[in-house]
Amino acid sequence: MVTGDNINTAKAIARECGILTDDGIAIEGPVFREMSQEEMLKVIPKLQVMARSSPLDKHTLVKQLRTTFNEVVAVTGDGTNDAPALHEADIGLAMGIAGTEVAKESADVIILDDNFSTIVTVAKWGRSVYINIQKFVQFQLTVNIVALVVNFASACVTGSAPLTAVQLLWVNMIMDTLGALALATEPPNDELMKRAPVGRKGNFISNVMWRNILGQSLYQFLVIWFLQVYGKTIFRLDGPMLTLPSTQLFSTRSSSASFSMK
Numbered sequence: 001m002v003t004g005d006n007i008n009t010a011k012a013i014a015r016e017c018g019i020l021t022d023d024g025i026a027i028e029g030p031v032f033r034e035m036s037q038e039e040m041l042k043v044i045p046k047l048q049v050m051a052r053s054s055p056l057d058k059h060t061l062v063k064q065l066r067t068t069f070n071e072v073v074a075v076t077g078d079g080t081n082d083a084p085a086l087h088e089a090d091i092g093l094a095m096g097i098a099g100t101e102v103a104k105e106s107a108d109v110i111i112l113d114d115n116f117s118t119i120v121t122v123a124k125w126g127r128s129v130y131i132n133i134q135k136f137v138q139f140q141l142t143v144n145i146v147a148l149v150v151n152f153a154s155a156c157v158t159g160s161a162p163l164t165a166v167q168l169l170w171v172n173m174i175m176d177t178l179g180a181l182a183l184a185t186e187p188p189n190d191e192l193m194k195r196a197p198v199g200r201k202g203n204f205i206s207n208v209m210w211r212n213i214l215g216q217s218l219y220q221f222l223v224i225w226f227l228q229v230y231g232k233t234i235f236r237l238d239g240p241m242l243t244l245p246s247t248q249l250f251s252t253r254s255s256s257a258s259f260s261m262k
Helices: 007-017 029-033 037-046 056-068 080-088 101-106 119-155 165-184 189-195 207-235 244-261
Strands: 023-030 045-051 074-077 093-095 108-112
Touching: 007 023, 007 045, 007 074, 023 029, 029 074, 037 045, 037 056, 045 056, 045 165, 045 244, 056 080, 074 080, 080 101, 101 207, 108 119, 119 165, 119 189, 119 207
Parallel strands: 023 045, 074 093, 093 108
Antiparallel strands: none
16 A cells, blocks of 8 residues: 555554555655665565655556566556556556546546445456456367367378368357357356466466367367267268268267367
8 A cells, every 4th residue: 555644544544454464564655765676675575555655656666566576566546646656557547536637547447436346346357358268269279179180180091071161161150159159258256356366477378278178179089080980880871971971070079069168
């Protein structure tokens, strides 16, 4: 908490709000201002309250957190003096009712009701959108990897591709569109806030996603390849090799793809 109030007042409010802990540091702006770079590196990780601060102190703190500690920084403010820090932060949040026009122009997000709980709602929706996009990308990669591997392997072995261009077009236009609507519109839940946030250098496609993609791709490929080789014998099908098995493989692939949406 960075404020221009007296340090005793700031510490009392910070303790009441749960910001200041027993092992945290509370200092005044003039003291922070006179610190060297080495001293800041020791103090900032434990710094929880800064009182009697100037706009330059807040800007310096935000810049140090972003550049030196590589943290993702969000700053709230409502006054004209908060504009430099709001602009420097990764996410600047200005108050819509009490905030000045200068603060609103420098901010990335305007809290219309001036309620801090709205920030939690924004974070929850942001995480939900991020995870929904990850689910859709996982579904897309799984579906397309299976189609590519099946057609490539079949073309190398039998000289023909079991999945036709029309069938692949159907998958990309119909299944992917409906899949996107189902996965991208899932509402947020409270469990999202219990997860650790994604870091600045975090991979969009996580290790868990790669595990799911490769596992689903291998499962679908083995099922489709088994049906392509033994399908006519098992189901006692008659007819040209490229007609009935092709539709059978397409139906199997479409059904198995639904499991990758979970």
